[in-house]
Amino acid sequence: MKKLIAIISLLFASFAANAASQGSILVKTVAEQEQIVTAANGSKSTVLAPAKSVLPGREVIYTVTFENIGHEAASDVVVTNPVPEHTTYQPGSAFGPGTELLFSIDGGRSFAPAAGLEVHEHDGSVRAAGAEDYTHIRFVLKNSLTPGAVAFARYRTLVK
Amino acid sequence: MKQTGVCGNEAARKASSTRRIGAGVGAALALCALGSVAAAASTAASSTPAGTVIQASAEVTYVIGTQTVSVLSNAPSLTVNQLIDVAVGALMASVPVQPAESSRSVAFRVVNTGNAAETLHLQLATAVAGNVFDALPHPPALYLDADASGTLSGADQAYAPGGNDPVLAPGASVVVLALVDVPAGLADGARGRLELSARVGQASGAPGTVFPGAGSGGVDAIAGLSGGSALAGADLLISGVDVALLKSATVVNLAGGSVPQSGSRIDYDIAVQVRGRAGVHSLVVVDPIPASTHYLPASLQLDGIVLSDAADGDAGAFLSASTQIQVSLGEQPAGATHHVRFSVLIN
Numbered sequence: 001m002k003k004l005i006a007i008i009s010l011l012f013a014s015f016a017a018n019a020a021s022q023g024s025i026l027v028k029t030v031a032e033q034e035q036i037v038t039a040a041n042g043s044k045s046t047v048l049a050p051a052k053s054v055l056p057g058r059e060v061i062y063t064v065t066f067e068n069i070g071h072e073a074a075s076d077v078v079v080t081n082p083v084p085e086h087t088t089y090q091p092g093s094a095f096g097p098g099t100e101l102l103f104s105i106d107g108g109r110s111f112a113p114a115a116g117l118e119v120h121e122h123d124g125s126v127r128a129a130g131a132e133d134y135t136h137i138r139f140v141l142k143n144s145l146t147p148g149a150v151a152f153a154r155y156r157t158l159v160k
Numbered sequence: 161m162k163q164t165g166v167c168g169n170e171a172a173r174k175a176s177s178t179r180r181i182g183a184g185v186g187a188a189l190a191l192c193a194l195g196s197v198a199a200a201a202s203t204a205a206s207s208t209p210a211g212t213v214i215q216a217s218a219e220v221t222y223v224i225g226t227q228t229v230s231v232l233s234n235a236p237s238l239t240v241n242q243l244i245d246v247a248v249g250a251l252m253a254s255v256p257v258q259p260a261e262s263s264r265s266v267a268f269r270v271v272n273t274g275n276a277a278e279t280l281h282l283q284l285a286t287a288v289a290g291n292v293f294d295a296l297p298h299p300p301a302l303y304l305d306a307d308a309s310g311t312l313s314g315a316d317q318a319y320a321p322g323g324n325d326p327v328l329a330p331g332a333s334v335v336v337l338a339l340v341d342v343p344a345g346l347a348d349g350a351r352g353r354l355e356l357s358a359r360v361g362q363a364s365g366a367p368g369t370v371f372p373g374a375g376s377g378g379v380d381a382i383a384g385l386s387g388g389s390a391l392a393g394a395d396l397l398i399s400g401v402d403v404a405l406l407k408s409a410t411v412v413n414l415a416g417g418s419v420p421q422s423g424s425r426i427d428y429d430i431a432v433q434v435r436g437r438a439g440v441h442s443l444v445v446v447d448p449i450p451a452s453t454h455y456l457p458a459s460l461q462l463d464g465i466v467l468s469d470a471a472d473g474d475a476g477a478f479l480s481a482s483t484q485i486q487v488s489l490g491e492q493p494a495g496a497t498h499h500v501r502f503s504v505l506i507n
Contacts, residue, residue: 024224024229024231025220025222025229025231027218027231027233028233029216029217029218029234029235030236031236031238051236052238053239053240053241054238054241055241055382056207056208056243056275057207060214060238062216064233066220072225074222074223074229075222075223075224076221078220078222079218079220081218082216082217084214085215086208086212086214087214159214159238159240160206160207
């Protein structure tokens with residue numbers, strides 16, 4: 001156990017070193033589920049609550065926040081999210097203000113807008129890719145992330 | 161604790177077998193996440209097993225000045241809870257039976273629709289509200305259909321509650337045969353319903369009920385839409401076989417009128433009606449030519465269509481050796497009606 005902690009500390013130390021020397025982006029992923037909350041007056045509202053466990057068939061909402069904690073603007077900011085194992089991407093759910101949205105169907109080797117993705121079947125036929133084919137979701141920030149700026153991207157998945 | 165060096169599916173397997181992952185290991189596994197996803201995309205579309213840990217992470221790349229930097233986010237873990245669900249269905253919703261039939265088997269399929277292996281308790285009920293008759297369970301009443309043939313055969317195992325309760329993997333099913341005796345003296349069309357119920361051994365409750373820590377490997381177990389128990393019914397339907405033959409005759413005196421005399425023709429019409437609820441198979445109509453008459457060649461008809469007298473490819477024949485007509489109607493559904501016509505001449 002001590003050895004593990006040592007290794008992890010080392011990893012964090014190297015991240016921290018990057019942050020210090022290069023002016024960096026702090027990135028965080030949060031998993032949440034929708035919960036219906038009933039207020040004292042009986043009105044119901046849907047809120048996002050942190051998820052620790054799930055059931056098959058339920059939706060999980062992932063939110064990635066990235067903050068420039070350095071002193072220089074970061075350009076060409078690209079956020080890549082593998083669709084988690086045992087889940088499928090919920091069509092149309094990806095959303096990131098000021099970003100261009102790309103998908104991969106080949107394990108992250110290539111990316112394209114949803115409309116441009118085609119699946120070549122073994123029998124030679126070609127079909128448009130569907131959400132179940134996506135392996136990665138990528139958000140490409142259109143503008144630089146200036147020091148102190150925070151951006152976010154969100155997508156939903158369904159647990160198989 | 162060497163998971164830190166393991167990537168891909170191996171890491172995922174180890175992660176799910178430990179079921180609880182500290183923040184440190186989570187961060188270390190995130191380094192592998194990009195490589196393991198291609199395999200994930202090709203997994204079968206069945207329910208994710210209880211206890212599976214689902215992890216997600218993001219990788220951010222950016223440029224500062226002329227330097228490209230890449231960082232990984234944390235990787236939040238979600239544990240998949242156990243879904244308790246079961247479904248039962250009858251292979252045939254309505255089963256034709258005869259009065260006093262013994263050891264009739266009725267097949268049901270029981271499916272574990274949850275996401276963990278479950279032990280299932282089975283129960284047969286034959287006294288069901290609304291029944292015209294209650295079938296009698298033929299001990300031991302329930303069999304596990306080993307070859308899934310839907311009928312009782314040598315390899316099938318008698319079910320002993322608590323002794324050999326079926327254990328089904330997620331998505332797996334078993335065919336269960338209920339063996340019953342049908343009482344005697346029942347009218348055609350009488351119905352008697354059987355119900356097979358299956359209950360998940362571990363826990364059952366109203367849909368959504370949470371059993372904290374009761375699931376596989378200590379995850380929470382949650383009752384699905386079935387609540388962990390399900391039943392299905394099958395109707396035994398008394399289906400007598402009843403074929404009616406109504407024969408009528410018309411005398412045609414070739415000299416005029418209808419007084420029978422030598423040389424007069426008699427036209428016979430046999431109406432064949434399948435009246436019972438059950439269809440019949442191998443139905444053959446045979447009628448001897450009456451004494452003192454002889455068959456009028458080429459007069460045999462089925463439903464208005466002339467049949468040749470020879471025993472050949474068509475349904476009918478005049479058998480000169482036994483002096484009878486024969487028409488084979490084969491398989492006939494309940495309610496079928498046919499007309500066989502032929503003529504004789506009085507000697």
